[in-house]
Structures are given as structure tokens and as C-alpha cells.
Amino acid sequence: MEYPSKLIEDAVNEVAQLPGIGKKTALRLVLHLVKEHQNKTQTLTEALRKLRANIKFCKTCHTISDDDECSICHSHRRDRSMLCVVEDSRDVMAIENTAQFRGVYHVLGGIISPIHGIGPSELTIDSLTARVANHGGEIKEIILALSPTLEGDTTSFYLHRKLKEYPVKITSIARGIPMGGDLEYADEITLGRSITARILFN
């Protein structure tokens, strides 16, 4: 596509580098900003600039935070005996949204993926083992809440091997047929596991 304006072209090229945004969507977004009042673009760019310049990562759990310590780690109402290990900060938000977990988190910053060149040393695994070693008495259970993919399972397995020397219970989130899911269309592994890991009807 040729653009009638260098300004448009530059903006489209930048926006199209965002994940899941192609050139056509980028052009639509950019032309939307052109149509709107200039203040709109200013508040948008200012919010992004401020975010990137000031965002921090919690020194304890590595989730994104406005301060050196995130609001969850800072809170006195969280149960520090339960530690939930997740891939990234988005998972923390998703689990917080369920209001089913009152423990604390540990954000790995990714999962082990040799194809993408991500090994254990790229993740916050050392920080996790240090946390468990130093607060061993306090942490009673570690819940591995990683995606049920090949990489997620590999990471869970690796973490299990690393953590089993400590006196903590290591669990994993349940796998099974999701709510509203259709048995007929569930894959064999999920369906098989949902039968072997069946739960008592109450």
C-alpha cells in the first residue's frame, strides 16, 4: 500500500509493529486519531509514555507494579503460605479477577521454550527458589498455574524438580473440560485426564 503522506506512513509502520495489528488495522487506527481532536492523541501518547517510563516490577513477585513492591505483596490480608507461580502479569490479573485465590504470586516472566531461546536462566526461577529457601517455613504450598501446553508442562516439570527438595506441597491447577465445553469436541488427552482426575460429586 502506498500512503499519500509520510506522516501517515511512519505512524502506520510504528503501530503495525504491535502484536496482532496488521497494516490495514494500523491505518484504521491512525486515521481515527487524525479525525479526532488533537487532545485525544496527546492523552494517549502521554499515558503510554508515562507507563513505559515509570512502570516497575515488584521486587518480590516480579509482577508489574507502580511501586517497588506490588499491592498484593504489600497487603497484610494475603495468605503468604500459598504461592501461585504464573507465566506473566496478565495471569495474575486473570486469577485476581476470579476472587478465588488469597495467596501471593510469583511471575516467571515467560516459560521454558528452547525454540524461542528461553531457558530457565531467562526466567525468575532462581528468585523463586531463593524465596522458598528463605521463607521455607512460611510457604506451605506452591501452585503451578502454567498453561497446559508442551512448554507449560516442561516448565512445571522443571520447577517441580527444582522445588521438591524443600518441604512444600507442590500442586498444579486442575485440567479438565471447561465450563460450557462439549464432551464430544474435547481432545482425547483432556477428556482422558478429566476421567482419571474425576472429583467427588457433592
Next chain:
Amino acid sequence: MEYPSKLIEDAVNEVAQLPGIGKKTALRLVLHLVKEHQNKTQTLTEALRKLRANIKFCKTCHTISDDDECSICHSHRRDRSMLCVVEDSRDVMAIENTAQFRGVYHVLGGIISPIHGIGPSELTIDSLTARVANHGGEIKEIILALSPTLEGDTTSFYLHRKLKEYPVKITSIARGIPMGGDLEYADEITLGRSITARILFN
């Protein structure tokens, strides 16, 4: 969704105001920027800021442009006897991309849509009639290239009534079955029109 960070929340709220971007997509984009180097966010926001601050609209055809006159109106190689009327600048880019049109354009800046409160006075229709009146001898044909929707057809009809007093030929882009389209799934109006407006096989 609750966010662990005010900076994230502000950025998500701003990004989610873009068309077609919901809160979840906004969060994904924002977290992508947080992961990337700070320069990335800087070049993105700078491109958007520059665009919005410096973009102009061509004084002749009203398409977006870096200068007071767009490159198409400025060019001496365009056929000024053909004037193509479109809804917005994106349509100019789309038609330019086909390389099938060597005339000049007129961007209406929208289409007549009473539901959205857009009447003829909100559009550049006066500028269009002035252009035709002042360069009447030069402009031989006006091609109405508006979307084949109720609003598009209304606008075309309105323009036709406004322009028929001038000695110009008024045409409309062809409607019919699109390339790769399936007759079976074409709507009745399109299929009916494609038969009455059939073209000679050559």
C-alpha cells in the same frame, strides 16, 4: 478487570478507546510495550504525536496530506477531466492501489447519515460544487465511488441532484458479483443488478 497498576489502567483505558480495540486487546498491547525496550514506546508515541500535530488536508481535494496540496492534486501527470468522489482518505489509498485511475479525487469526509447526525453541510459538498462550477470546462466526468449501502446511495443521489445542472457526465462505480464471489451466496439485489447491468463478453 482490576489492574495491579494505575499506570497500566490509564494506558489500557486510553488504548481501548481506539476503534475495534477492547480492554483485553488493549491490555495485550500495553503489556507488549512494557516488555519491549523503552525506545520502542518512544518512537511509537513520537510518530503519533508528529502525525496529529502536523497532518494537513489538501486544500483542493481534502485528502490527508503532509502539505497544503496533496501529491495527487500537485502532480502534472493526473487527468484533471476525471474527478472521483470518495468518502474518506482511505478510499483514495485503496483506489490508488489498484493503479486503474489516473484522475483526481474529492474526499467528502463522510456520507450523509441522519442517524449519526451527518447532513450535507457536514461534508465537503459545497467545495465540490464550487470546484465543478469554477473548473466546469475542465472536469468532464464525475465518478461517484461511494459504498453501496443505504447511506452511500443516499449521498450519491443527493450529489447527482446537486451536480446535474453542470455539463458533466456523472457515473458510479460498477456493482456486481465480486471476483471470487459465489453466485449462490450473493444477495438478491446484487445478483439482480449484475444481470440488468450485464456487460458485453470480449
